[in-house]
Amino acid sequence: MKLFPNAHATHPQWRMAAALVLAQLKAQMALPGYARAPTLGLLYITDHYADDAAALLRHLAEALPSVTDWSGTVGVGVAGNNVEYFDEPALSLMLCDVPSAQYQVFSGVAPLQRGAAHKALVHADGQTPDLAELLAEMAERTASGCLFGGVAASRGRSVQFAQHAGSDGTRGGVLSGGLSGVAFGPQVDLVSRVTQGCQPIGPQAVITEARDNVVLRLDGRSALDVLLGALGVTLAGDPQPALRAVRATLAGLSDADGPPLRHRGHIGADARVRHIVGLDGARGGVALADRVEAGMRLVFCQRHAAAARADLVRICAEIREELAPELQAPQAVPAGSAAPRGEQMPARRLCGALYVSCSGRGGPHFGGPSAELQIVRRALGDVPLTGFFAFGEIASHRLYGYTGVLTVFAGPGSEN
Known part of the structure; x- marks a missing residue:
């Protein structure tokens, strides 16, 4: 072409x-x-x-x-x-x-x-x-x-x-x-x-208890405690700094049999990124703009200009690498045989x-x-x-x- x-x-x-x-x-x-x-x-x-x-x-x-x-x-x-x-x-x-x-x-x-x-x-x-x-x-x-x-x-x-x-x-x-x-x-x-364009701010976790759109427990822990811990904030005293941090945070979701949500510091393409729409202090829950079920996986993340730029550069680099792959490693050969050269995949x-x-x-x-x-x-x-x-x-x-x-x-x- x-x-x-x-x-x-x-x-x-x-x-x-x-x-x-x-x-x-x-x-x-x-x-x-x-x-x-x-x-x-x-x-x-x-x-x-x-x-x-x-x-x-x-x-x-x-x-x-x-x-x-x-x-x-x-x-x-x-x-x-x-x-x-x-x-x-x-x-x-x-x-x-x-x-x-x-x-x-x-x-x-x-x-x-x-x-x-x-x-x-x-x-x-x-x-x-x-x-x-x-x-x-x-x-x-x-x-x-x-x-x-x-x-x-x-x-x-x-x-x-x-x-x-x-x-x-x-x-x-x-x-x-x-x-x-x-x-x-x-x-x-x-x-x-x-x-x-999202940067994970905590480890991936399994939703162990949920109701409708509210995540109640992650890996057996209060979902709200996991979120606040990932952000390094608390609702005690003046809650406004914590609430501002929560408003800037999203949740990446995947089904139980889906691929990992977190890949080398970025959110995988299979994640469904959803807004956090509320906190349930009485039950220790986090409400999302989507229905959730036990067994699904979740990772909290944030979007900002630096993360968006870095992730856009990443996908461009991945495309270029796929189109022009580096020299492939040679395969093992029996002792005494001549070692083959690495083969260059066609660019x-x-x-x-x-x-x-x-x-x-x-x-x-x-x-x-x-x-x-x-x-x-x-x-x-x-x-x-x-x-x-x-x-x-x-x-x-x-x-x-x-x-x-x-x-x-x-x-x-x-x-x-």
Whole structure:
């Protein structure tokens, strides 16, 4: 695969923004390293353009005749290389150099069939009933059980782009409600990671007693005592410092048979991070914004700018390491035999990236405007990137909140 052409722009008038984007794309498509005739477009717009979404899609499709298939949605912000456009009229577009036989745009008009995909990019309407259950069922339709994407974010109209070229002509377009996206085949090399931006502040524990949403005992101890001990505070005397510390604390949960919650100083991707909504002094309990049961595992954690930056750098490093693994250790050989050299796993190159982040994470949470995207660029390099700021993030088979989901498209290390 070649590099994916990508562009982004802001302007009060969508036609002007589209003109700026098209000029960038056509300049890139003329360069040797970029794809010249990609067929799949990933389009993200801020809600300022939502009412003109259909006209915008028609305009882009007419200007880019090689792009026969489109997917995307609306956000309160959109992402591009090294920059975020938050609460301003903007669009971000990436043209993916993926074999046509290895992807399928799906929606309510053209549903995804079970077993038809290896992994899938999913855009969702937040008003869809039983969304978490739908995502779990959607993941079961893929061979890997892996989804990535996010929930549309709009202060007005919520739209999704899902247009594909069928044998009888173009179908779909701008839709509302439900799920849509792109199903990818096994030959599309995708690497995805989730950053929760949380730092554990205590050991993992097993919930040994609970009622509804209240954790009563952890490893046989009062849950409230465990929380206050992890924070190093007390409710005796003036309780306000302790209550401020509790308000800044969350809880990571997992099922009894799930993987460990704590991994090398960060919260694992399988954790469901929930707010603490109350303290039960009479029973020594901690109330969470989710139902809990005995046997589940829990770790208290905190979100702050330093933890968010460190965790974002971590997932970028993990992606780079997976794409360019270090020299593998040689295997043991019988005495007297020549020792084999370590084998270098074939490196892969980044062709494009998609980043979906929570609408509450952008800007000041990372220290300034576009700081989140600048961290990604410093860690991954100057990779073509698009994405949006969502009302919920999708990874694996789960719906997350206040996270970032980074997915990269990889190709062979040497350009074909």
